[in-house]
Amino acid sequence: MRIAVCVKQVPDTVKAPRIAPDGTSIDAGSVSFVVNPYDEYAIEEALRIREAQGAEVALVMLGPESNMGVLRKALAMGADSAVLLRTEQPLTSPLAVAKALASYLKDRRFDLILFGKQAVDMDNAQAGILVATLLAMPCISGAVNPVVAGGTLRAEREVEGGKLVVEAALPAVMTAEKSDHEPRYASIKGIMEARKKQVDIIDVLLEEPKMALRRIEEPPERKGGRILGEGAGAVAALVQALRDARVV
Amino acid sequence: MADVLVWGEQHNGSLTRPSLEAFTVGKRVAGSAGGRLLGAVAGKADFEKTGAETVFTCSAQDYIGEAYASFMLAAVRKAAPAFIILPATPNGKDLAARLSAALDCCLASECTAVSQNGPSLEARRPVYAGKLIASVELSGSPQIVTLRPHAFEAERLSSSPTVTELPLEQPQGASVREFREEKRKKVDLTEAEVVVSGGRGLGGAEQFRILEELADVLGGVVGASRPAVDAGWRPHSDQVGQTGKVVSPKLYIACGISGQIQHRVGMQDSKVIVAINKDPDAPIFRIADYGIVGDLFEVVPALTKALRAR
Numbered sequence: 081m082r083i084a085v086c087v088k089q090v091p092d093t094v095k096a097p098r099i100a101p102d103g104t105s106i107d108a109g110s111v112s113f114v115v116n117p118y119d120e121y122a123i124e125e126a127l128r129i130r131e132a133q134g135a136e137v138a139l140v141m142l143g144p145e146s147n148m149g150v151l152r153k154a155l156a157m158g159a160d161s162a163v164l165l166r167t168e169q170p171l172t173s174p175l176a177v178a179k180a181l182a183s184y185l186k187d188r189r190f191d192l193i194l195f196g197k198q199a200v201d202m203d204n205a206q207a208g209i210l211v212a213t214l215l216a217m218p219c220i221s222g223a224v225n226p227v228v229a230g231g232t233l234r235a236e237r238e239v240e241g242g243k244l245v246v247e248a249a250l251p252a253v254m255t256a257e258k259s260d261h262e263p264r265y266a267s268i269k270g271i272m273e274a275r276k277k278q279v280d281i282i283d284v285l286l287e288e289p290k291m292a293l294r295r296i297e298e299p300p301e302r303k304g305g306r307i308l309g310e311g312a313g314a315v316a317a318l319v320q321a322l323r324d325a326r327v328v
Numbered sequence: 329m330a331d332v333l334v335w336g337e338q339h340n341g342s343l344t345r346p347s348l349e350a351f352t353v354g355k356r357v358a359g360s361a362g363g364r365l366l367g368a369v370a371g372k373a374d375f376e377k378t379g380a381e382t383v384f385t386c387s388a389q390d391y392i393g394e395a396y397a398s399f400m401l402a403a404v405r406k407a408a409p410a411f412i413i414l415p416a417t418p419n420g421k422d423l424a425a426r427l428s429a430a431l432d433c434c435l436a437s438e439c440t441a442v443s444q445n446g447p448s449l450e451a452r453r454p455v456y457a458g459k460l461i462a463s464v465e466l467s468g469s470p471q472i473v474t475l476r477p478h479a480f481e482a483e484r485l486s487s488s489p490t491v492t493e494l495p496l497e498q499p500q501g502a503s504v505r506e507f508r509e510e511k512r513k514k515v516d517l518t519e520a521e522v523v524v525s526g527g528r529g530l531g532g533a534e535q536f537r538i539l540e541e542l543a544d545v546l547g548g549v550v551g552a553s554r555p556a557v558d559a560g561w562r563p564h565s566d567q568v569g570q571t572g573k574v575v576s577p578k579l580y581i582a583c584g585i586s587g588q589i590q591h592r593v594g595m596q597d598s599k600v601i602v603a604i605n606k607d608p609d610a611p612i613f614r615i616a617d618y619g620i621v622g623d624l625f626e627v628v629p630a631l632t633k634a635l636r637a638r
Contacts, residue, residue, distance in 0.1 A: 248501055
């Protein structure tokens with residue numbers, strides 16, 4: 081069984097990144113970079129499937145050469161190999177990104193292609209679904225607990241009122257939601273082995289984007305309100321305020 | 329002529345609130361673009377509330393992206409819209425991406441503002457877990473946007489649309505195996521109009537019952553901050569914040585939540601924020617519209633009682 085996991089390098093979003101002088105990107109110097117957290121859940125699921133029934137797990141990352149360090153970190157979790165689809169172009173168009181990924185993945189005979197649900201920088205939540213559609217593969221998005229058996233992928237999606245259990249014939253795509261399967265930490269052994277694992281580099285060219293990012297800015301600050309009082313005695317005032325605000 | 333096609337969802341025959349918000353935006357964009365407003369909804373619903381000229385529909389079934397995409401693409405072929413709008417609910421976001429790839433056009437996800445400028449839609453959308461806002465301009469045709477629930481008002485629309493039935497293809501590769509009902513969940517946190525949320529101050533799983541009672545009175549759902557989820561008091565699906573869900577209800581009541589930035593980015597777009605905390609210096613009070621300093625175990629039941637009494 082061959083599994084591909086598409087991973088993205090993203091800024092660590094503990095603090096808000098500083099905006100670059102051009103106003104259309106973030107100041108890379110103001111952040112450190114990590115593997116997209118949702119992609120770590122995808123890698124974890126791939127490794128669990130490998131442990132359960134045997135598989136080859138390959139990571140695929142699109143980005144500049146400077147991403148290599150983070151790709152090796154992802155590899156240190158335990159995947160078998162990785163490929164960097166190298167480009168210096170900005171990755172702001174989800175469709176252009178998906179076409180580059182799909183172009184690589186097509187005809188490589190992966191049985192399962194995993195993505196994180198979304199990247200925590202641009203929060204588009206599109207790439208995995210776009211790639212699946214471009215490759216004419218079924219896709220289960222925002223899903224947890226994938227099980228591969230009898231040529232199908234089964235996974236659960238949260239919907240109104242409960243969970244929908246969906247089955248898709250392989251080859252299939254899944255985008256991973258966060259779950260109880262916490263991504264494993266890379267061991268020292270994993271980190272050492274990652275240094276020796278095969279990482280191919282393929283140069284790619286993204287198409288012209290149909291969506292332009294004009295500006296990034298801080299959201300308007302929310303003004304604080306007022307403390308109405310202390311304890312249960314303030315409840316009457318709160319109820320009145322909420323009625324006046326027409327929210328109850 | 330720039331027509332607008334809006335995809336909506338219905339629950340038990342009623343269009344959902346995020347769908348009505350999408351139709352409201354659709355009507356505004358159709359008006360400014362000089363085109364028609366059309367709708368597409370799987371299953372029967374109160375179509376007169378769409379304000380649309382024509383509504384495409386098909387038989388209702390559990391959401392399978394491949395099947396819904398075939399329905400929506402058939403509607404797009406008939407209507408040839410310039411702009412396509414969907415609510416950014418889990419299904420809406422999934423469907424929109426499928427359309428983007430199938431139609432080879434761009435998609436701006438989870439927008440909080442949309443306007444039409446000639447042939448282009450311009451939109452604003454939160455990025456970096458809501459810490460920053462991006463302004464984007466779409467080009468090509470058609471153009472697709474999904475709208476963050478509750479970022480837009482739902483106006484009372486009315487029309488007598490022509491209803492056109494389209495086939496819903498059963499997809500080859502995917503099917504619904506089963507639906508596991510979870511009675512505790514009335515509506516998804518991201519679509520709820522009222523969220524009553526608990527944090528470390530609750531102290532345990534049982535204690536969340538008082539929040540559930542308050543949520544019931546308000547017709548809302550219960551959320552939780554990360555410490556409460558990490559402690560095992562609530563499931564991960566209830567988590568609000570940077571590593572959980574982003575919600576934007578009309579009313580967000582934060583109980584025993586200190587309000588660190590990682591939680592704030594998950595609820596800062598709520599229309600009205602109420603904070604109840606015994607620490608007057610808790611950061612949550614800086615973004616709350618109304619606050620009560622006190623013991624939540626006294627205040628929350630008192631609030632529930634006062635709301636029931638009216």
